[in-house]
Amino acid sequence: MMKKTLALFLTTTLLSTASLATNAKKVANPSTPRLYLSVIDVSASKPVDLQKTEISRSAKQQLCWSATGGIFPTPSEVTEVFTSPKPTTFQAGDSFSMSSADKKVHTITSKKTPSNDNKVVSGCWQFDKTDPTGQYSLSVKIGNIQYGQLNFKVTE
Numbered sequence: 001m002m003k004k005t006l007a008l009f010l011t012t013t014l015l016s017t018a019s020l021a022t023n024a025k026k027v028a029n030p031s032t033p034r035l036y037l038s039v040i041d042v043s044a045s046k047p048v049d050l051q052k053t054e055i056s057r058s059a060k061q062q063l064c065w066s067a068t069g070g071i072f073p074t075p076s077e078v079t080e081v082f083t084s085p086k087p088t089t090f091q092a093g094d095s096f097s098m099s100s101a102d103k104k105v106h107t108i109t110s111k112k113t114p115s116n117d118n119k120v121v122s123g124c125w126q127f128d129k130t131d132p133t134g135q136y137s138l139s140v141k142i143g144n145i146q147y148g149q150l151n152f153k154v155t156e
Contacts (some may be wrong), residue, residue: 033069035140035147040124053152057127063152064124065138069145071118077109078121079141082106085134112142115154127154 042049043060055063082090087103095110114121121142131154139149 001025022028026138031070033145033147034067035150036066037138037150037152038064039152053150054155055127055152056155057129057131057133058156061148062124062126065140065150066120066122066123067147068120069141069142069147072114072121072142076142078110078112078122078123080108080110081139081141082108083137084132085136086132088131099112 017024037053039050039052040062041050041060042062050061051113053063055061059119082105085102089103090099090106090108090136092108094109095108097108099106099107112121112123123140133153133154133156135153137149137151138146149154
């Protein structure tokens with residue numbers, strides 16, 4: 001069952017923010033909406049951005065995203081839409097979660113507090129043995145900013 005993770009939220013936010021800052025130098029307009037998706041290794045005391053989108057459900061890893069695109073309100077309404085290769089369920093804590101009848105499309109709506117002077121909004125998820133392996137997609141909407149769909153893969 002996919003679980004939203006909050007325990008390492010601050011650390012992974014800072015880590016993802018650093019990755020975005022590095023990539024931001026390549027962007028002509030820093031207010032252009034950008035979504036960064038990566039797997040974070042959380043097996044050591046300091047999380048490490050693996051800079052890949054293939055996550056192992058047997059390793060201590062989290063799939064994290066960070067969004068930029070201007071100044072976000074506090075809190076920001078965030079909608080995450082996951083498409084899974086096979087039916088599954090989501091455990092999203094205090095968020096509102098809804099799944100399609102075939103349990104392959106999952107919409108999670110929550111409030112998130114931006115970081116980095118309200119310029120970054122982030123989220124992290126972990127996967128376990130009950131989650132199907134294969135190709136997934138994720139789209140994120142923050143307020144009225146819709147980010148493009150990103151793909152990732154869950155492996156054994």
